[in-house]
Amino acid sequence: MKMSSTDSKKQANLSRIRTNQRLSRARRKEYISSLESRIREHEKKGVQATLEIQLAARKVAEENQRLRELLGKVGVSEAGIREYLQQPPSQTPCRREEQQKDAEPNECSMAADLISLITGANTSQVRVTLGCAPGRNCDVDEEAIEKTITRLKGSTSN
Numbered sequence: 001m002k003m004s005s006t007d008s009k010k011q012a013n014l015s016r017i018r019t020n021q022r023l024s025r026a027r028r029k030e031y032i033s034s035l036e037s038r039i040r041e042h043e044k045k046g047v048q049a050t051l052e053i054q055l056a057a058r059k060v061a062e063e064n065q066r067l068r069e070l071l072g073k074v075g076v077s078e079a080g081i082r083e084y085l086q087q088p089p090s091q092t093p094c095r096r097e098e099q100q101k102d103a104e105p106n107e108c109s110m111a112a113d114l115i116s117l118i119t120g121a122n123t124s125q126v127r128v129t130l131g132c133a134p135g136r137n138c139d140v141d142e143e144a145i146e147k148t149i150t151r152l153k154g155s156t157s158n
Helices: 004-071 076-086 107-117 123-130 142-157
Strands: none
Touching: 076 107, 076 123, 076 142, 107 123, 123 142
């Protein structure tokens, strides 16, 4: 009888081991499936994000084109736009008050009107040359005004 008791314990133990192995394989299979599902979900999100970025880039390109056309309508040449865009942002002459140095600031609209009278250039073109944003009245320093007058006088004499 001892033998059969030992045999039945072995059988029970083997049965328990097989059951545990079967459960372990099922859990592992479920875990792998959930990981694969998460990968597919992240890939979809990546594709969606790429599409959104492409749409945003197209929108920006279209807006840039429209703004260039608008600047052209108010008398700003394509060369003037390129020249302005080549300047580093920190060196554009139009600055906010907190960036002003000791020099007495001048309002952009007044400076543009004055430069326009002196050079005969279009006021809108003068504002762009000064680096002033349309619809904003920022401050420009005298050095920027002098450089703009010199630049515009040189371009009108050619």
